[in-house]
Amino acid sequence: MTTSPRDAARAPRSSPPARYPGPGTPPAEAARNPGMPLTLDWVRDARVNRSAVERRAATLAGRRTVKKQWQAAWLLRAITLMDLTTLQGDDTPDRVRRLCAKARQPVRPDLLEALGAGELPVRVAAVCVYHAFVETARKALEGSGIRVAAVSTGFPAGLSPMSTRLAEVRASVAAGADEIDAVITRAHALAGDWSALYDEVAAFREACGEAHLKVILGTGELGTLRQVLRASLVAMMAGADFIKTSTGKEPVNATIPVGLVMVRAIRAYQERTGHAVGFKAAGGIRAAKDALLWLALMKDELGPRWLRPELFRFGASGLLTDIERQLEHHATGRYSAAYRHPVP
Numbered sequence: 001m002t003t004s005p006r007d008a009a010r011a012p013r014s015s016p017p018a019r020y021p022g023p024g025t026p027p028a029e030a031a032r033n034p035g036m037p038l039t040l041d042w043v044r045d046a047r048v049n050r051s052a053v054e055r056r057a058a059t060l061a062g063r064r065t066v067k068k069q070w071q072a073a074w075l076l077r078a079i080t081l082m083d084l085t086t087l088q089g090d091d092t093p094d095r096v097r098r099l100c101a102k103a104r105q106p107v108r109p110d111l112l113e114a115l116g117a118g119e120l121p122v123r124v125a126a127v128c129v130y131h132a133f134v135e136t137a138r139k140a141l142e143g144s145g146i147r148v149a150a151v152s153t154g155f156p157a158g159l160s161p162m163s164t165r166l167a168e169v170r171a172s173v174a175a176g177a178d179e180i181d182a183v184i185t186r187a188h189a190l191a192g193d194w195s196a197l198y199d200e201v202a203a204f205r206e207a208c209g210e211a212h213l214k215v216i217l218g219t220g221e222l223g224t225l226r227q228v229l230r231a232s233l234v235a236m237m238a239g240a241d242f243i244k245t246s247t248g249k250e251p252v253n254a255t256i257p258v259g260l261v262m263v264r265a266i267r268a269y270q271e272r273t274g275h276a277v278g279f280k281a282a283g284g285i286r287a288a289k290d291a292l293l294w295l296a297l298m299k300d301e302l303g304p305r306w307l308r309p310e311l312f313r314f315g316a317s318g319l320l321t322d323i324e325r326q327l328e329h330h331a332t333g334r335y336s337a338a339y340r341h342p343v344p
Contacts, residue, residue: 035239057256098344100140114331125309138176149179156247158183169207201238214242220250232265246283253283282315
């Protein structure tokens with residue numbers, strides 16, 4: 001008997017995919033990270049063995065492969081972990097509404113039926129927009145269970161006056177944002193001013209109120225993996241609910257070595273405090289095979305619990321198109337043109 005991707009996503013199995021709920025399982029609300037006092041000794045003593053990190057990252061793809069219906073199941077899971085994003089200078093309300101329609105139905109119904117997953121409510125985790133479009137997105141997603149995320153802190157440079165950035169956070173929350181993607185002042189990390197970075201993130205957290213805080217480190221501009229590790233620890237100490245790699249605007253965005261350092265920081269923080277912090281990989285992730293690699297990284301390093309939207313996200317725009325093409329190939333044996341799976 002042939003196993004469908006729907007059953008593959010739910011079936012117990014000792015090798016990938018992991019034992020996690022199927023793609024149609026409604027997301028749970030993650031417990032907030034309350035933070036902790038800034039512990040400078042921990043930050044200053046943090047070290048990264050770069051060669052070991054790079055070796056581990058290089059072997060990940062060869063050690064974790066999934067095929068056939070198992071691959072389709074992982075790709076359906078990847079869709080439910082997406083923050084479907086539009087952050088362009090020419091964004092319009094109509095584009096945001098089209099994106100929200102795609103978020104509600106990210107895969108064509110006929111394709112889901114062909115995969116044996118027609119009854120599963122496959123949808124993305126969130127739609128991420130500029131502050132100006134938060135209310136538009138909220139209205140377009142009403143009743144869907146899809147969250148609205150806003151980049152509301154002088155994105156992407158994070159160099160606006162602090163009062164302006166905090167006011168924008170509060171305004172986005174008031175407009176209906178469920179999550180705030182806040183970019184740090186990279187100069188604090190580059191100068192080693194960890195107290196300033198801690199105070200900045202703590203202020204963002206306070207301004208967010210009930211909205212969850214995803215802290216964007218801008219790792220491509222931090223210089224070294226050690227700086228990435230230290231910035232990750234400080235952001236979590238200050239109360240970040242997620243730590244996020246990039247704005248997507250840096251020359252270098254999400255890479256596996258950077259992700260490995262960040263998720264190991266999350267693991268160390270959980271071991272020390274008991275609090276689980278989420279991770280968001282964003283910037284340059286456009287191929288389905290890359291999504292599978294990130295899923296394998298999360299499962300290996302943090303376990304199946306992190307394969308859910310309350311603890312792991314992709315910041316994605318072009319990724320969804322390639323995943324749909326791979327799913328159509330699984331269902332029909334043919335690759336379709338990208339225009340058959342448009343994302344605004």
